[in-house]
Amino acid sequence: RIFKRQMQCRMDIDRLNAPFLAIYDSLIPTEEEKAKQKQLFTLLERLVTKEWPEARLYIYGSCGNSFGVSKSDIDLCLAIDEANINKSEFLLRLADILQSDSLQNVQALTRARVPIVKLMDPVTGISCDICINNVLAVINTKLLRDYAKIDARLRQLAFIVKHWAKSRGVNETYHGTLSSYAYVLMCIHFLQHRRPAILPCLQGMQTTYSVTVENVECSFFDQVDKLRDFGSHNKEPIARLVWGFFNYWAYSHDYANSVISVRTGSLISKREKDWTRRVGNDRHLICIEDPFEISHDLGRVVDKYSIKVLREEFERAADIMQYDANPCVKLFEPYVP
Ligand code: CTP
Ligand code: MG
Structure with a gap:
């Protein structure tokens, strides 16, 4: 019976693939x-x-x-x-x-x-x-673009997450929520962690591209044409990834101890980064390491009020994906204060 129930859930989620892809298509620039x-x-x-x-x-x-x-x-x-x-x-x-x-x-x-x-x-x-x-922004732009070439699902997921964040008012760094850049890194991290993995860790591979900018050495594997099959062992379609993404940030991420790090392709500890306490205005309530400026926490803009808003929004999204009859509409309903 449990197996049957699990199959049922999967089929239920999979009915959302087509509408999510339609939303993605409608957002792509012509x-x-x-x-x-x-x-x-x-x-x-x-x-x-x-x-x-x-x-x-x-x-x-x-x-x-x-x-x-x-x-x-x-x-x-x-x-x-x-x-x-x-x-x-x-x-x-x-x-x-x-x-x-x-x-x-x-x-x-x-x-x-x-x-x-x-x-x-x-x-x-x-x-x-x-x-x-x-x-440095020009170089991290290249890193993100290279990741996008590896598996089409990254771009689909990131478009949907960005669209959700803009609709819900949680893409405003001046109000203590996260930048688009941070959301894309969260998506990359998430896909590096699927089992089987959908994305590799380009900075952990052989260096084929390297520049030093402002004393920061930026090097990674950029021959991404060779990685086109990387994610092919994982067949999860977009709806399951959207569901998994929100579920991760709503119910699985360890906000108290963990830093997500695309650079290492893993989670690292806040203690290791010395991001355990507030220094000046940097609070480290959600920790997202910049791939090159590794002392930068992209979550440093988040304060004790906006962390609540963010986490409630992740929970809302995860619950909608799980229980709502029409998640593709409800997820993106504008936030009205
Ligand atoms: N950037 C950065 N460090 C940050 C924020 C941004 O280096 N803390 C750089 C990144 O190169 C990023 C660019 O600035 O790609 C623009 O950031 P942002 O506006 O967050 O992202 P966009 O991709 O331009 O998103 P949008 O579509 O919302 O404009
Ligand atoms: Mg921009």
Whole structure:
């Protein structure tokens, strides 16, 4: 009878595969949109290198890591090898140059935590933020993109989790919840831990790609075309993974002692990282190690109120997956305070 019941549960969950895939498909940016992003990038690259021939413009964030849904803003990083540039002056000059071209709403936000130039392109309708010398973000963008190429289920899961987090209002670092970047790392960690594993640990394999940025050595296996079959022993379809993901964060994760670490492909202890107590504003109530800046806990924005909100949202999602008649609608119902 137990076996029968288990089979029943699986079939019940599997009925959700098609609707989840339909949601995923509806979130993917069209080829037309991607072409427009490329067009804007090319324009900006031309304007920038005309003024600073030695500078290079890179895409990072969701437009570069393949986890971007339709209508995302573009995150750009201008890398310029000048030891003592004055960032504020540089950004003001950059804003000037872009303003005098056909771009609209160009603003230099020199006093933001990460100073940027913001702009909107009236031709494509796309908004874009440009920061300076944030090269680690360019490298972690490549790491995420490489993981996405290994197994299609990562992108499906991450799109659904990001869509859920945005709908439920738990993707706002300024309100103490998690960044999209943190959610994608949580998805990678989760798939590294399925049995059989769906994703490998690229930083634990032979090094085929290596750069040193800001004294951080970033190296990993990036010949991911060779790993296309990696997850093929695990046949779990998307609905079971979504269910497993929320269940893990609702009922299995050891918040008191564990740090998730994509870098090592395992859980490590908070004690080992010395993340057991609050230091300044860093509270470590949910611990997600950055794959390269390993002293960075991406959960450090979470405080004693928002950890409650997050955990209740994970539980809500897990319970909906388990008991609700229509999880594909209920899961994404906007949060109304
Ligand atoms: N990033 C980082 N460290 C953080 C947060 C972000 O290095 N603590 C970098 C990552 O390269 C990430 C990028 O900034 O890809 C953008 O972060 P975020 O806005 O969280 O993610 P997006 O992928 O751009 O998601 P969204 O679609 O919500 O814009
Ligand atoms: Mg972004």
